[in-house]
Amino acid sequence: MPTPTITLGVFDSGFGGLTVLRELLPLIPGARYLYLGDTARLPYGSKSRETIARYALSSGRFLLEQGAQHLVVACNTATALALDDLKHDLPIPVTGVIAPGAAAAKAAPGSHVLVLATSATVQSGAYTRALEAQDLTATEKACPLLVPLVEEGWLDNTSETQSVTAEVLRIYLAEAQREAPHATSLLLGCTHYPLLKPLIEATLLTMNYPLQIIDSAQATALAVARTIHTEPTTQISSASFYATDSIEKFQRLGSRFLGHPLPPVELIDLGG
Structure with missing residues (x-):
């Protein structure tokens, strides 16, 4: 070999x-x-x-x-x-996975980053520290229901279950928009979330919340x-x-x- x-x-x-x-x-x-x-x-x-x-x-x-x-x-x-x-x-x-995501956020337009992550990651404050080290403002948003929805496979465009995931995501993003109305980019702070990227993009579009998505896995x-x-x-x-x-x-x-x-x-x- x-x-x-x-x-x-x-x-x-x-x-x-x-x-x-x-x-x-x-x-x-x-x-x-x-x-x-x-x-x-x-x-x-x-x-x-x-x-x-x-x-x-x-x-x-x-x-x-x-x-x-x-x-x-x-x-x-x-x-x-x-x-x-x-x-x-x-x-x-x-x-x-945290420092590379923060560095990628530094290269994105603007200086206020919304981070979607699990409760444990948000509680650690690790993304806030990493983003502040890049002279960026961070707002971390815990989204505890997204991981189980991804693992259940409730993402299929042909499945009625996607509407459940879409609604949960919309609620989280609406809360985030109120908490961080001036955010310019969105950092996916969980390795499950890249599977949600198309749905996140579609939801942001309907909300008129134009954020550049940064994939920390990528x-x-x-x-x-x-x-x-x-x-x-x-x-x-x-x-x-x-x-x-x-x-x-x-x-x-x-x-x-x-x-x-x-x-x-x-x-x-x-x-x-």
Whole structure:
């Protein structure tokens, strides 16, 4: 077998990080990709910082043992609460999802950024700190119902269920418009949310709330690609997938997030 250009480890507490992997695949061809979904221990957001750090470190160490040369933390909660631990503990470069999203917001027009994220990410204040470091104003909006709606697959244009998702999204965005009427861009602060991007764009249009959407999954993939210097290759990338629980569910939902069917997923045990 040809030697891969690099081995990239990507992990999340579940499926959302597959949107980051989806963006990485065309940017770094010929790489070997390792994806770990720590599904037995999700959601990370309801755990203490110490527990999240422990989970993130065990996931990072597992991918390191499998040969990862660069770790991508495709989880907003783990990035917010465990990135420093990972960088200190692991002898490889580590990239999270928050700083790249904030940097992409800096390049967008205007200076006021609306961040849609989970409750745990909003409570951490990580995006506000990262955006303020870029001299930007941040308004973070928790949208706790969006992740379960995405995971239920209630996005299909032909399905009546999309109207439920559209209405929930409209309510969140209407609240955000009252809280941040002068925002100029919208940062997707959860790796599930790229699947909602077309619906978000349509909803903003009907609300006359013209925000430029910034996809943190895409921004993260671009940030990783900029740090990796590989020679041009015609070699096809390979990908291995690991989950800590319910590999059948992971394969079914993961295919939706990645945009094509997943190969067989390996079940692993990382302990408690």
